[in-house]
Amino acid sequence: MDVQLASSLAEMTIDMVSQPDVAQTLDTVVQNAVQATAADGAGVLLIRPGQVVQTAAASDEVVRRAEALQSACGEGPCLQAIWSHDTFLVRDTRADERWPRWAAGVAELGWRCILGVRLFTKQTTIGALNLFSQSVDAFDPDDVDVAEIFGQHASLALMAAQEDAGLRAAIGAKHLIGQAQGILMERYGIDADRAFAVLRRHSQDSNVKLRTVAEQVIETRRLPEQRTG
Template identity: 45%
Template structure:
């Protein structure tokens, strides 16, 4: 059954969602968005697929949504002819209609939000607009989460290199610039990230190659 929510109520729900997403850790964002969409649209299934360096998107409608940077509407999978293989498989799974929305950050693709229903023609024009607003909230939350994770990694890497630099300074009586140059040289020569070189030095007292450290 379709669920239509009063616009004033919807605005309040989105305000609460924004507050919730601001407080969520990265792993919980998809879960919160999915539950919100299920409650708001009364659809049968909601998936949020995040794009990472190791994971792209195989679905043709998802690729089309990302390529066009716009929502893809599938009124009825039984009559959908743009992606016949996907449509047939989706219909066999019992899903008859779908909204597929791209999620973008400032400069990158973040993922796909996919709403599906067992009913054909489930999603009306108003639902598309509401779903676009939801996709916007999800995108902002995912981007903020990624930036926070990147910042934490940068801080951790800086701390490791600082400790490793200090170890080299003490061991060889060199200054900070010279010690950091040693770390950077070993990183480049061995094609290993600087934080991993620093971690190995701190853990084992040695730099990559299994030999004692050298400043030559």
């Protein structure tokens, strides 16, 4: 890798990790992926709870349609990159026979060469970076190497963004629960531990998240009624 390319990737990494939330990090990943490679478009598939793979970002609508097609068919290089923990290249969608249903559909969208790169950390697979080109055999071995290196940087940026979002959500939930505790303490003359126990019991009995119970208490200034029967 030459010095100029290394410097460019470093700048892109700083750009990705500097975004304020997951959505903007994803948008920056696909924008920078196109700049870093010979791609005409890029997208990101992420693994959601339950091992469901969903489109999380796309550089344009045609990319989004191609990614949706891959999910609908249940096959393609980007899904394979996730499940097989490897990189997969389709040199020509009209000639590749590994994923016939997907290849036929994506070729009709105008995409002829596609590269699927796994996004992962040491702990887990996050999803896949998908690079699309309108030209046959658009990605040479150097492009594949760059895409894989870029994918490693993008993985770290996305993981950091997700962890930050989780921390923000946890802090927000803790603040709401504290508010709800204060309301119950004042209304019923109980201490903080007792107020928390009441919230938790109501959450368990109602099969409702503790944060949701706290929000209801804050809104109504009392415990919500439990459904019976």
